[in-house]
């Protein structure tokens with residue numbers, strides 16, 4: 001698309017995990033708008049197809065596939081899917097993640113393992129598969145990991161397993177960036193603050209609170225944010241385009257906090 005300058009992604013092929021809704025959908029939308037072909041992969045295959053249909057008019061092509069990043073073979077299968085669909089992989093956005101709110105004193109080993117398998121192990125092995133392919137292609141690549149401000153500072157009780165997994169994402173990003181820098185593969189992370197998404201609104205919807213109580217709780221949350229509002233997926237998506245583009249060619253192993261100033265409080 002004319003006018004995108006160093007942010008132009010025309011001719012690049014990308015994967016966004018968990019791209020059917022929320023932050024992932026926002027990222028898929030902006031990558032395709034910047035010209036990239038995007039494969040949306042998601043546990044919810046139907047929602048992924050629906051998301052691809054909604055983005056059919058973007059300059060980049062958008063396709064969908066079902067995948068569970070927690071599976072041992074997910075990384076290989078996802079990368080193969082992108083190569084079969086578009087011919088190569090240049091950008092991987094590791095966005096798929098879950099954030100069950102369960103205090104550690106009530107945590108089971110099963111749930112703890114599930115959080116780790118999706119949020120950290122899945123991200124690590126998707127990164128491994130993508131980087132291996134990028135090395136064969138010989139023209140570098142960009143990996144963007146969606147971490148959280150909880151990788152830096154805990155936001156609430158009940159997220160000990162989640163915070164540990166996202167802290168892991170932060171250090172994985174740094175170490176893997178070091179490992180693959182010689183191949184011109186950039187590995188960076190974004191740490192979102194509170195973003196209004198399908199996933200983040202689910203606990204409120206199922207809480208038994210009235211619409212008025214939910215509105216008041218959301219407003220109280222927004223008052224703790226210097227910018228005075230919750231984030232929206234597009235706040236993260238625009239930074240993801242930056243990190244996936246040549247504008248970020250001298251950045252690697254970095255974590256970019258996008259939280260409306262929340263961590264300044």
Ligand SMILES: NC(=O)c1ccc[n+]([C@@H]2O[C@H](COP(=O)([O-])OP(=O)(O)OC[C@H]3O[C@@H](n4cnc5c(N)ncnc54)[C@H](O)[C@@H]3O)[C@@H](O)[C@H]2O)c1
Pocket residue numbers: 017018019020021022023024041042043044047067068069070095096097098099118146147148149191192193194195196197198199200
């Ligand atoms: N929403 C926030 O406030 C917030 C804040 C910080 C970080 N994050 C991170 O951003 C990412 C996206 O969050 P969101 O709020 O958009 O979530 P969401 O629940 O709205 O959407 C997540 C998407 O990931 C998919 N998914 C879940 N498990 C999967 C799996 N095993 N394999 C493939 N796809 C899977 C879901 O089907 C869904 O489409 C997560 O990594 C989350 O931890 C979110």
